[in-house]
Amino acid sequence: MINIKTPREIELMRVAGEIVGDTHKYLIPFLKPGITTKEIDSLARDYIIKRDATPSCYHYEGYPANICISINEEVVHGIASNRKLCDGDIVTLDICACYKGYHGDSAWSYPIGNISEEKKYLLEHTEKALFKGLEQVKSGARVGDIGYAVEKYATEHNLGVVKELVGHGVGNKLHEDPDVPNYGKKNTGPILKEGMVIAVEPMLNLGTADVYLLDDDWTVVTADNQPSAHFEHTVLITKDGYEILTKR
Ligand code: MF3
Numbered sequence: 091m092i093n094i095k096t097p098r099e100i101e102l103m104r105v106a107g108e109i110v111g112d113t114h115k116y117l118i119p120f121l122k123p124g125i126t127t128k129e130i131d132s133l134a135r136d137y138i139i140k141r142d143a144t145p146s147c148y149h150y151e152g153y154p155a156n157i158c159i160s161i162n163e164e165v166v167h168g169i170a171s172n173r174k175l176c177d178g179d180i181v182t183l184d185i186c187a188c189y190k191g192y193h194g195d196s197a198w199s200y201p202i203g204n205i206s207e208e209k210k211y212l213l214e215h216t217e218k219a220l221f222k223g224l225e226q227v228k229s230g231a232r233v234g235d236i237g238y239a240v241e242k243y244a245t246e247h248n249l250g251v252v253k254e255l256v257g258h259g260v261g262n263k264l265h266e267d268p269d270v271p272n273y274g275k276k277n278t279g280p281i282l283k284e285g286m287v288i289a290v291e292p293m294l295n296l297g298t299a300d301v302y303l304l305d306d307d308w309t310v311v312t313a314d315n316q317p318s319a320h321f322e323h324t325v326l327i328t329k330d331g332y333e334i335l336t337k338r
């Protein structure tokens with residue numbers, strides 16, 4: 091069942107989304123070679139709490155950190171540790187916050203220092219793929235339209251589309267119906283309606299689309315160890331388009 095949010099719920103989700111977007115903005119100046127992912131995770135937790143929200147990822151199905159931090163070939167769900175960011179890395183911060191029971195969810199990949207041309211290419215086109223997907227979003231469109239647009243753009247740019255992980259509805263649960271895959275067929279899948287809230291989140295790889303799960307049972311990495319990027323916004327569906335709730 092796909093929830094239609096009430097005006098009050100939408101108001102709370104705007105605040106949750108704003109907190110997530112602001113957490114990204116707050117963290118950007120800290121993303122330099124030498125900082126550990128644990129330090130980033132603590133900064134994120136403290137900031138989210140200061141904004142009267144809680145980090146939704148913490149203890150979500152047992153997840154042991156506050157935000158997901160994934161480096162280079164790590165696709166999603168990297169766990170904060172004493173590892174330091176290095177010049178030339180790309181790092182994805184996937185940040186979820188809960189405000190008065192409602193969630194916001196946004197991932198963004200960032201360059202650390204000087205990165206290779208191919209990593210720049212990956213970042214540029216994964217971000218563009220997110221907006222290609224979002225262009226489809228409006229009342230009356232179907233979930234398959236989003237996946238089709240993302241997959242088409244990614245394929246045209248020779249990037250691998252991760253299929254094992256998908257976007258999702260967002261509300262008083264972090265993951266709600268519908269699933270929003272980054273592949274699909276036009277004119278298929280659930281129909282989007284005004285007042286629904288979804289997270290659109292392409293995860294694209296420089297090499298193969300294949301991924302596997304590390305022994306920590308969380309971190310998903312690319313099968314060929316090539317880098318991966320991830321861009322995600324939580325959006326409210328409107329009559330003729332969408333409103334980004336996780337503005338940055
Ligand atoms: N933003 C992530 C997602 O949509 C949240 C992961 S929850 C966690 O999959 F448990 F991995 F933290």
Ligand code: CO
Nearest residue numbers: 195289291322
């Ligand atoms: Co998400």
